[in-house]
Amino acid sequence: MVDLRQELLAVFDAEYRDHLRVIRDLLTAGCGTRQALAEIFRRMHSLKGAARAVEIPAVEEIAHDVENRLSTLMERGGTLDDADIATISRALDDIDAIMEPPPPPASVAPPDGAPDGRAAPPATGDGGGEAYVQVPVSRLDALSGAVHDLMGVAERHDRLWERLGDLMRDMRALSHAPQRIQADPVAIFSRMTRRLMAIGRDHELMTGQGDRALQRLGEEVHAISLVPAGTVFGSLAAMARRIAREHGGAQAQVEVRLRGMEVQAERRVMQALRDPVLHLLRNAIVHGHESRAQRLKAGKPEQQTITLTVTLTGVRLQVRVSDDGCGPDLKAIAARAVRQGMIHVDAPLDARQLLARVFEPGFSTRAHVDHLAGRGVGLSIVAEAARALHGTVAMEQGQPCGTVVTLTVPVSQRQRTVLLVENGKRMIGLPGRVIRHLLRVMREDIRMVDGCPFAVLPHPEATGTQPQATDGQAEEELVPIVPLSAFVGEDDVPACLPERSGAVTVAVMEVDGVSCGFAVERMVEVRTLLISDASAVGLDSELVPGIAWPREDRPVFVISPDRLFERWRARKGRGMHFAPAPPPQATPEARRAPLVLVVDDSITTRTLQKTILQAHGFDVMLAVDGEEALMMLLQSSRRVDVVVTDVEMPRMDGFALLAAIHADPRLADIPVVLMTSRDNEEEIRRGLEGGARAYITKQKFDQGELLATIRGLL
Structure with a gap:
């Protein structure tokens, strides 16, 4: 009998959701006709009988009360007024509260049973027992x-x-x-x-x-397998109102508007998005909260408004949660990111890059922790859910106020739109969701910055959104170019930028606000494919989690962009070079300018020193700390003549970099100049005894001294 009851509960779960979704749609539409009133009555009557069958008396009682109210109204020949609509809406919220109690915070273990001693409703996720859907x-x-x-x-x-x-x-x-x-x-x-x-x-x-x-x-x-969005998200409005009361007191009110609840997608996809969307609603209430006085002063309604919008574009489902609250505090986000070591204090980040940081695990700008927020868990759960569904999540500032968070995922877990590219003997699928630009870059147009190739991205159409330099001219946006074969190529084949007819084909991808161009041999086409788990022997399942078999029986290996970017960051451009070209004939070799590696975690200091050195005929490479500098020294195709390094830096300071250089026979003869803001005799002695050839203090910085020191070492 236990199995039968669980099956009946699962069937009731689908039925009550459908009844509530239709009733809410009728209430939203105004339900001014007798036909609409009769439909609400019929569904409440059916809900009451179904609740009795599965022995949930609380739901049965609520449905019975609404049924009696509607019956009296129908006998008088009337229609629903505002008071009736409010009463029925509260009844629907109460049913949702019974069937779906709010999930406990991450730090609190869930109770064994449902509240008030009622039998716990069936789980509606993919785990556990069977789930049912109603089919017309x-x-x-x-x-x-x-x-x-x-x-x-x-x-x-x-x-x-x-x-x-x-x-x-x-x-x-x-x-x-x-x-x-x-x-x-x-x-x-x-x-x-x-x-x-x-x-x-x-x-x-x-x-x-x-x-x-x-x-x-x-x-x-x-x-x-498709279900309307309202079947899964319809009950979240009631839960958001409960969260608002928990956060702001019994009188706190929030208006939740639902849009696009008729949009259909796979039940598994919708259900996987339910908890992340609930986290976004909670985040909008807690972080977007403003007092009544603050809202009135800003010219806003007394009651906060949150809008949940579901749209379908092609094969992609978009769920957007927007509010009219105080909006994201960019200064607080930047300060928190600096404290957690995510960014340098002087890193030039725009709003889009800053807002991408809020989805990192443990990130929160709240000063205190309570049972609703503050642990920095909610938004990281949202980001992880988006990645699990092969989708993306982005936060932006609302216009004119508030916050907008958008989840974009494939409408099907198996169907994905990918760009097919050739990489050696393999056909690779690059997920379309992260592709920003497709470029064909002529070899002479490739910029070499610090020994690495970069492509100039085309500016957007003249919409006023492109970045502006201080002189009023549009700044160039550069992205690094790396060969895709460096990550998914044959081990015994050197990775180089594939060049055809004097040009390199590049797919520019963006993950978490960071862009990189991956050079491929040839782009084939964009296709929507059915993706299966990659279980073939020899495949890197982390980098290639999916595989598809089009009709031509040539497998397509679908890349995980998150893992690809992780490995790109770890390798820092290793193996990036052009295939060797024959030297020009009858042309004497030009005299090479000395190459100086400047290492400093301050972008201002790096820029100043680079400008001075380049103006006096030096080539310059830049590194943000000792760890990056050491990697560049080991991987650079050109030998560095002098290293000028700061002492106090994250990850690896100047003393550790000096020791690492002198410990490596390949680097030991490179002269090192230490620069620091501290004029301390003990540190000066420590640096000189460690092998530094010169020591310059920033308080007494003089560009003539810097140039004279470097020229003396050369």
């Missing part, structure tokens, strides 16, 4: 029709094989009676040819019919 009869009829068409094709296919078998038997009979062929070989051959050609034509026709029948069947099966 029309959809079942369409599915039945598709199966019938496919069975018809199979029957015709059997008859075709019978005809082919008859032809083969006649041919074998002729092979055993050669005298029959000798009688009239031309006529026999023509007859056999006509029969074979007819079978071929019918087979071609039947193949097309089978493909169309299979496609229709697939579409109908997929359609059955």
